[in-house]
Amino acid sequence: MSKLISADEAAALIPDHAVVTVSSSSGLGCPDAVLAAIGRRFEAEAHPRGLTTLHPIAAGDMWGIKGIDHIARPGLLARVLAGSYPSGPSSAEPPAIWRMIGADQVEAYNIPSGILFDMHREAAAKRPGVLTKVGLDTFVDPRRHGCAMNATAAAKPVVKVKDFEGEEWLYFPAITPQVAIIRATTADERGNLTYEHEGAFLGPLDQALAAHNNGGIVIAQVKRLAKAGTLKPQQVYVPGILVDHIVVAPEQMQTTQTVYEPAISGEIFRPLDSFETPAFDIGKVIARRVALELTAGSAVNIGFGISANVPRILIEEGRHGDVTWVIEQGAVGGVPLTDFQFGCASNAEAIVPSPYQFTYFQAGGFDASLLSFLEIDRFGSVNVSRLTARPHVTAGAGGFVDITARAKKIVFSGYFNAGAKLAIENGAVRIDKEGKVRKLVPEVEHVSFSGARGVAQGQDITYVTERCVMKLTPAGVMVTELAPGIDLERDVLAQAGFPLLVADDLKRTPDRLYCDTPIGLALDGRGA
Known part of the structure; x- marks a missing residue:
């Protein structure tokens, strides 16, 4: 019996009140054709109703791949558990899912991506759930927000604090999906899936196992269909015994605003001189200062924002390959991409399945992480996940909490x-007009990283801004370095929303960072 069906036929298989898991990361790997068909069915029939959807990273974006917005309709969507959500500029109209969250029309939770993958594995093995220390003393902790994004969700907790063997843990009960909607490049007639054009393995095997092992169905959206027996077994990532239905969508994009770029899927390597280096400005200076924190031979995670440009700094300095970049979607090595292609890498040495990359992160198996901040408070805690005034500008935490939970060294970067x-x-730095919104605040709105736990665990925490460099110490946040042109009292201490400590041996940021020429990067990890 053929497994091939249309997207509309796939949508007709979704029962009311089902738990549906979707494998994607924004536009990367998004099974958009099937999600669009579910939205069309609801518009025509008012079914399926009352769905719960699971998105370990995210589904869709604001730049052409709608993802979750196809199904973000009152009546259709009742509950969402996601690592992150579509985000975009503050000037844009919020995505439909954000309007539903703000109006309390859906129970919405922001659960760290790694934990969501763990929950799938527990469901697949019919185990009760996940015990983890990831998220303690952050918004994940039920003593803060318990992952809830609105009042409707807060009334129905998804996480508890448990004592186990004399230690405090967070407990997430497993959630069993009835439907898994996954994506691949090629399916053969028997449903075996290969990923030739994909930039990541975003949990499809784990999600398929969770649905299949509990009597559910697995729908695979693919770009093309092959004859049975023609796929090489070592290239099959999801075996056909787990796949019930195949939807062919030849138009599926590789990732956001990218139809297909073979370097993303590791089929070719781009020349290093094809990567654009950042223009000389304040942001580049911050990225250069972040790069001074790196040590040759390290494995370094990288996040969105200013730090995403650090790999380009290394290329410009002739130091590409001296550190190995590792990103949450699974790429190891190569050059992490920026802007619309964030989450992908070109020229990767390996592409690890994202759930296993998170296992690596959660245990602190890497050397350092370069991340951004929206707010820093007097405890050294960082918010990247929520700004009530501009909710859709933030995507949620994604893998941030998993990554920072036990990271040995973290360098946060952003504007003061x-x-x-x-x-x-x-x-030198010149401030022509002071900013109206302070990012150093007495207490962050959302604790994405806990400064108190960072101190307790002995994590090496640095904050790099255009004005100064700060370190987290047991006594508080300390200014350790001042940029040329910046007045300590006027531009730093008076602009912070809480008292900053100042190092007795306050240093000056190296002058070479402020010239439009290479800086002679040494990668000795000694900062200034």
């Missing part, structure tokens, strides 16, 4: 104040 007008003149 939001909205300041800045320039570089004669090798």
Whole structure:
């Protein structure tokens, strides 16, 4: 019997009140054709109703791949557990899912991506759930927000604090999906799936196992169909015994605003000189200062924001390959991409399945992480996941909590104040207009990283801004380095929302960072 069906036929298989798991990361790997068909069916029939959807990373974006927005309709969607959500500029209209969250029309939870993958594995093996220390003393902890994104979700907790063997843990009960919607490049007639054009393995095997082992169905959206027996067995990532239905969608994009780029899927390597290096500005100076924290031979995680440009700094300095980049979607090595292709890498040495990459992160198996911040508070805690005034500008935490839980060294980077007008003149920073929104606040709105746990665990925490470098110490946040052109009292201490400590041996950020020429990067990890 043929497994091939249309997207509309696939949508007709989704029962009311089903738990549906979707494998994607924004536009990367998104089974958009099937999600669109579910939305069309609801519009025509008012079914399926009351769905719960699981998105370990995210589904869709604001730049052409709608993902979850196809099904973000009152009546259709009742509950969402996601690592992150579509985000975009503050000037844009919020995605439909954010409007539903804000209006309390859906129970919405932001669960760390690695934990969501863990929950799938527990469901697949019919185990009760996940015990983890990831998320303690952050918004994940039920003593704070318990992952809830609105009042409707807060009334129905998804996580508990448990004592086990004399230690405090967070417990997430497993959630069993009835339907898994996954994506691949090729399916053969028997449902075996290969991933030739994909930039990541975003949990499809784990999700398929969770649905299949509990009597559910697995729908695979693919780009093309092959004759049975023609796929090489070592390239089959999801075997056909787990796949019930195949939907062919030849138009599926590789990732956001990218139809197909073979370097993303490791089929070719791009020349290093094909990667654009950042223009000389304040952001590049911050990225250069972050790069001074690196040590040759390290495995380094990288996140969105200013830090995403650090790999380009290394290329410009002739140091590409001196550190190995590792990103949550699974790429190891190569050059992590920026902007719309964030989450992908070109020229990767390996592409690890994302759930296993998170296992690596959760245990602190890597050397350092370069991440951004929205807010920093007096405890050294960081918020990247929520701003009530501009909710859809933030995507949620994604893998941030998994990554920072036990990271040995974290370098957070960003601008000291939001909205300041800045320039570089004669090798120094010039503040033409002070920003109106302070990012150093007495207490962050959402604790994405706990400074208290960072101190307790002995994590090496650095904050790099255009004005100064700060370190987290047991006594508080300390200014350790000042940029040329910046006045300590006027531009730093008076602009912080809490008292900052100042190092007795306050250093000056190296002058070479402020010139539009290579800086002679040494990668000795000694900062200034």
